[in-house]
Amino acid sequence: MSLDAIPIHVINAPPIEAGLTGNAPPLLRELAEQVKRLLATGEASAIDLSALPLTPADLDWLREKLGAGEISVTLQANGESTLNETACPGVWWVTHHNERGAVTSQLIEVALVPELVKAHPQDVQIGYEYLELVLSDL
Template sequence: MERVNTFANIPILVVDSTPVDNLVLAKTLLNEIHNMLSNLLDTGETGVLDLRALPSLGEEGYQFLKNQLGTGEVSARIQSFGHSEIQETAFSGIWWVSHFNQDDDIYTEQIEISFFPEILKSHKDDVVLSRSTLGNLLKTLAEQ
Protein backbone atom coordinates (compact mmCIF):
# COMPACT_ATOMS: atom_id res chain seq x y z
CA MET A 1 0.00 0.00 0.00
CA GLU A 2 1.37 3.40 -0.95
CA ARG A 3 1.59 5.97 1.81
CA VAL A 4 0.24 9.44 0.99
CA ASN A 5 1.69 12.40 2.91
CA THR A 6 -1.02 14.95 3.55
CA PHE A 7 1.17 17.37 5.57
CA ALA A 8 -1.74 17.62 8.01
CA ASN A 9 0.36 16.81 11.08
CA ILE A 10 3.42 18.92 10.32
CA PRO A 11 3.83 21.71 12.88
CA ILE A 12 4.10 25.21 11.49
CA LEU A 13 6.13 27.91 13.20
CA VAL A 14 4.86 31.41 12.63
CA VAL A 15 7.72 33.89 12.60
CA ASP A 16 7.11 37.49 13.56
CA SER A 17 8.06 39.53 10.52
CA THR A 18 8.36 42.87 12.29
CA PRO A 19 11.47 44.79 11.31
CA VAL A 20 14.67 44.29 13.28
CA ASP A 21 15.20 46.95 15.93
CA ASN A 22 17.53 49.56 14.43
CA LEU A 23 19.77 49.63 17.50
CA VAL A 24 20.08 45.84 17.51
CA LEU A 25 21.29 46.00 13.90
CA ALA A 26 23.73 48.82 14.73
CA LYS A 27 25.12 46.86 17.70
CA THR A 28 25.48 43.81 15.46
CA LEU A 29 27.46 45.93 13.00
CA LEU A 30 29.73 47.12 15.83
CA ASN A 31 30.44 43.47 16.68
CA GLU A 32 31.22 42.74 13.04
CA ILE A 33 33.55 45.76 12.91
CA HIS A 34 35.31 44.49 16.04
CA ASN A 35 35.79 41.08 14.40
CA MET A 36 37.10 42.70 11.23
CA LEU A 37 39.53 44.83 13.27
CA SER A 38 40.80 41.68 14.99
CA ASN A 39 41.21 40.04 11.58
CA LEU A 40 43.16 43.08 10.32
CA LEU A 41 45.56 42.75 13.24
CA ASP A 42 45.86 38.96 13.00
CA THR A 43 46.14 38.57 9.22
CA GLY A 44 46.51 42.02 7.68
CA GLU A 45 43.27 41.47 5.76
CA THR A 46 41.23 44.63 5.26
CA GLY A 47 37.46 44.78 5.14
CA VAL A 48 34.61 47.03 4.07
CA LEU A 49 31.02 47.29 5.22
CA ASP A 50 28.85 48.95 2.62
CA LEU A 51 26.14 50.66 4.65
CA ARG A 52 23.96 51.18 1.57
CA ALA A 53 23.94 47.44 0.85
CA LEU A 54 22.90 46.42 4.36
CA PRO A 55 19.34 46.24 5.62
CA SER A 56 18.16 49.70 6.51
CA LEU A 57 19.57 50.95 9.77
CA GLY A 58 17.04 53.71 9.88
CA GLU A 59 18.04 57.15 11.08
CA GLU A 60 18.19 56.02 14.72
CA GLY A 61 20.53 53.10 14.02
CA TYR A 62 22.66 55.16 11.64
CA GLN A 63 23.16 57.94 14.19
CA PHE A 64 23.84 55.42 16.96
CA LEU A 65 26.56 53.76 14.86
CA LYS A 66 28.04 57.13 13.87
CA ASN A 67 28.04 58.33 17.50
CA GLN A 68 29.55 55.12 18.88
CA LEU A 69 32.39 55.16 16.34
CA GLY A 70 33.01 58.86 16.91
CA THR A 71 35.49 61.05 15.07
CA GLY A 72 39.25 60.65 14.99
CA GLU A 73 42.10 62.96 14.13
CA VAL A 74 42.51 62.28 10.40
CA SER A 75 40.23 63.35 7.57
CA ALA A 76 40.65 63.78 3.83
CA ARG A 77 38.55 65.03 0.93
CA ILE A 78 38.99 63.93 -2.67
CA GLN A 79 37.52 66.01 -5.49
CA SER A 80 36.85 63.89 -8.58
CA PHE A 81 33.51 63.28 -10.34
CA GLY A 82 31.73 64.45 -7.22
CA HIS A 83 33.76 64.10 -4.07
CA SER A 84 34.69 61.61 -1.39
CA GLU A 85 35.18 62.24 2.30
CA ILE A 86 37.29 59.96 4.45
CA GLN A 87 37.11 60.32 8.22
CA GLU A 88 39.04 58.30 10.76
CA THR A 89 36.73 57.22 13.55
CA ALA A 90 37.72 57.44 17.21
CA PHE A 91 39.11 53.92 16.70
CA SER A 92 42.35 53.65 14.74
CA GLY A 93 41.98 51.39 11.74
CA ILE A 94 38.27 52.15 11.30
CA TRP A 95 37.42 54.70 8.61
CA TRP A 96 34.06 56.21 7.60
CA VAL A 97 34.15 56.73 3.81
CA SER A 98 31.43 58.65 1.99
CA HIS A 99 31.23 59.10 -1.78
CA PHE A 100 29.04 61.85 -3.24
CA ASN A 101 27.79 62.37 -6.77
CA GLN A 102 28.08 65.65 -8.66
CA ASP A 103 24.79 66.83 -7.12
CA ASP A 104 26.32 66.33 -3.65
CA ASP A 105 24.06 63.37 -2.82
CA ILE A 106 25.63 60.41 -1.01
CA TYR A 107 25.68 57.42 -3.32
CA THR A 108 27.97 55.13 -1.30
CA GLU A 109 28.80 55.07 2.37
CA GLN A 110 31.24 52.55 3.77
CA ILE A 111 33.06 51.66 6.92
CA GLU A 112 36.55 50.54 5.96
CA ILE A 113 38.73 48.54 8.31
CA SER A 114 42.35 49.04 7.30
CA PHE A 115 45.59 50.60 8.40
CA PHE A 116 45.20 53.19 5.65
CA PRO A 117 42.14 53.79 3.42
CA GLU A 118 42.50 52.18 0.01
CA ILE A 119 41.13 55.24 -1.79
CA LEU A 120 43.99 57.39 -0.45
CA LYS A 121 46.77 55.14 -1.70
CA SER A 122 48.58 56.43 -4.78
CA HIS A 123 48.23 54.25 -7.84
CA LYS A 124 51.52 53.00 -9.24
CA ASP A 125 50.89 54.53 -12.68
CA ASP A 126 50.32 57.92 -11.05
CA VAL A 127 53.58 57.63 -9.11
CA VAL A 128 55.46 56.71 -12.31
CA LEU A 129 54.00 59.79 -14.03
CA SER A 130 54.89 61.97 -11.03
CA ARG A 131 58.48 60.77 -11.06
CA SER A 132 58.78 61.65 -14.74
CA THR A 133 57.13 65.04 -14.31
CA LEU A 134 59.30 65.93 -11.30
CA GLY A 135 62.40 64.76 -13.20
CA ASN A 136 61.49 67.10 -16.06
CA LEU A 137 60.96 69.95 -13.60
CA LEU A 138 64.37 69.32 -12.05
CA LYS A 139 66.00 69.38 -15.51
CA THR A 140 64.29 72.67 -16.32
CA LEU A 141 65.35 74.20 -13.01
CA ALA A 142 68.95 73.03 -13.52
CA GLU A 143 69.07 74.81 -16.88
CA GLN A 144 68.01 78.17 -15.37
Protein backbone atom coordinates in the same frame (compact mmCIF):
# COMPACT_ATOMS: atom_id res chain seq x y z
CA MET B 1 14.20 74.58 -12.92
CA SER B 2 13.78 73.80 -9.29
CA LEU B 3 10.59 72.66 -7.61
CA ASP B 4 10.18 76.13 -6.07
CA ALA B 5 9.01 77.46 -9.41
CA ILE B 6 6.03 75.11 -9.34
CA PRO B 7 3.34 75.72 -6.71
CA ILE B 8 3.77 72.32 -5.11
CA HIS B 9 4.45 71.63 -1.55
CA VAL B 10 5.21 68.12 -0.49
CA ILE B 11 3.15 67.15 2.54
CA ASN B 12 4.44 63.65 2.98
CA ALA B 13 8.02 63.52 1.79
CA PRO B 14 9.71 60.12 1.87
CA PRO B 15 10.37 59.45 5.55
CA ILE B 16 13.75 60.88 6.49
CA GLU B 17 13.67 60.46 10.22
CA ALA B 18 12.91 57.07 11.61
CA GLY B 19 13.72 55.39 14.85
CA LEU B 20 16.33 52.84 15.77
CA THR B 21 15.76 49.44 14.21
CA GLY B 22 18.27 47.55 16.33
CA ASN B 23 20.23 46.67 13.20
CA ALA B 24 23.22 48.82 14.14
CA PRO B 25 24.62 47.13 17.29
CA PRO B 26 25.49 43.83 15.50
CA LEU B 27 27.61 45.87 13.07
CA LEU B 28 29.90 46.90 15.96
CA ARG B 29 30.47 43.22 16.70
CA GLU B 30 31.28 42.56 13.04
CA LEU B 31 33.65 45.55 13.07
CA ALA B 32 35.42 44.13 16.13
CA GLU B 33 35.97 40.86 14.24
CA GLN B 34 37.31 42.74 11.23
CA VAL B 35 39.70 44.80 13.37
CA LYS B 36 40.94 41.58 15.00
CA ARG B 37 41.58 40.14 11.55
CA LEU B 38 43.41 43.30 10.47
CA LEU B 39 45.70 42.98 13.50
CA ALA B 40 46.33 39.28 12.96
CA THR B 41 46.72 39.08 9.18
CA GLY B 42 46.77 42.66 7.92
CA GLU B 43 43.73 41.89 5.78
CA ALA B 44 41.52 44.91 5.07
CA SER B 45 37.73 44.63 4.94
CA ALA B 46 34.62 46.79 4.77
CA ILE B 47 30.92 46.97 5.57
CA ASP B 48 28.66 48.42 2.88
CA LEU B 49 26.19 50.60 4.77
CA SER B 50 24.05 51.45 1.72
CA ALA B 51 23.14 47.79 1.30
CA LEU B 52 21.86 47.39 4.86
CA PRO B 53 18.43 48.27 6.23
CA LEU B 54 19.61 51.13 8.42
CA THR B 55 17.58 54.22 9.23
CA PRO B 56 19.19 57.66 9.55
CA ALA B 57 18.86 57.26 13.33
CA ASP B 58 20.78 53.96 13.13
CA LEU B 59 23.58 55.66 11.19
CA ASP B 60 23.73 58.51 13.72
CA TRP B 61 23.92 55.98 16.53
CA LEU B 62 26.77 54.15 14.79
CA ARG B 63 28.64 57.37 14.08
CA GLU B 64 28.26 58.47 17.67
CA LYS B 65 29.49 55.13 19.02
CA LEU B 66 32.50 55.10 16.69
CA GLY B 67 33.40 58.71 17.45
CA ALA B 68 35.87 60.89 15.56
CA GLY B 69 39.57 60.22 15.09
CA GLU B 70 42.56 62.29 14.12
CA ILE B 71 42.55 62.04 10.34
CA SER B 72 40.00 63.37 7.85
CA VAL B 73 40.67 62.87 4.16
CA THR B 74 38.70 64.71 1.52
CA LEU B 75 38.94 63.49 -2.03
CA GLN B 76 37.76 65.47 -5.03
CA ALA B 77 37.03 62.91 -7.69
CA ASN B 78 33.80 63.18 -9.60
CA GLY B 79 32.19 64.67 -6.51
CA GLU B 80 33.48 64.82 -2.99
CA SER B 81 34.43 61.77 -0.95
CA THR B 82 35.25 61.91 2.73
CA LEU B 83 37.30 59.27 4.53
CA ASN B 84 37.26 59.99 8.24
CA GLU B 85 39.11 57.95 10.80
CA THR B 86 36.96 57.07 13.77
CA ALA B 87 38.00 56.98 17.41
CA CYS B 88 39.16 53.43 16.71
CA PRO B 89 42.31 53.77 14.60
CA GLY B 90 42.06 51.60 11.50
CA VAL B 91 38.30 52.04 11.26
CA TRP B 92 37.30 54.56 8.60
CA TRP B 93 33.93 56.08 7.86
CA VAL B 94 33.80 56.52 4.08
CA THR B 95 31.14 58.53 2.27
CA HIS B 96 31.07 59.01 -1.51
CA HIS B 97 29.10 61.87 -3.05
CA ASN B 98 28.39 62.50 -6.71
CA GLU B 99 29.10 65.85 -8.33
CA ARG B 100 25.70 67.17 -7.19
CA GLY B 101 26.45 66.28 -3.61
CA ALA B 102 24.10 63.29 -3.23
CA VAL B 103 25.46 60.31 -1.32
CA THR B 104 26.15 57.47 -3.77
CA SER B 105 27.59 54.99 -1.31
CA GLN B 106 28.61 54.83 2.31
CA LEU B 107 30.86 52.26 3.96
CA ILE B 108 32.95 51.54 7.01
CA GLU B 109 36.42 50.39 6.00
CA VAL B 110 38.79 48.52 8.27
CA ALA B 111 42.32 49.13 7.00
CA LEU B 112 45.61 50.72 8.05
CA VAL B 113 45.08 53.14 5.18
CA PRO B 114 42.02 53.03 2.90
CA GLU B 115 42.84 51.80 -0.60
CA LEU B 116 41.48 54.99 -2.13
CA VAL B 117 44.03 57.14 -0.26
CA LYS B 118 47.11 55.20 -1.35
CA ALA B 119 48.85 56.35 -4.49
CA HIS B 120 49.13 53.72 -7.19
CA PRO B 121 52.73 52.96 -8.37
CA GLN B 122 51.76 53.74 -11.95
CA ASP B 123 50.46 57.13 -10.90
CA VAL B 124 53.59 57.69 -8.80
CA GLN B 125 55.61 56.93 -11.92
CA ILE B 126 53.68 59.57 -13.86
CA GLY B 127 54.32 62.01 -11.03
CA TYR B 128 58.01 61.19 -11.07
CA GLU B 129 58.17 61.85 -14.81
CA TYR B 130 56.51 65.20 -14.21
CA LEU B 131 59.09 66.03 -11.53
CA GLU B 132 61.90 65.16 -13.92
CA LEU B 133 60.34 67.47 -16.47
CA VAL B 134 60.16 70.32 -13.97
CA LEU B 135 63.78 69.71 -12.91
CA SER B 136 65.03 69.72 -16.48
CA ASP B 137 63.42 73.12 -17.02
CA LEU B 138 65.17 74.69 -14.04
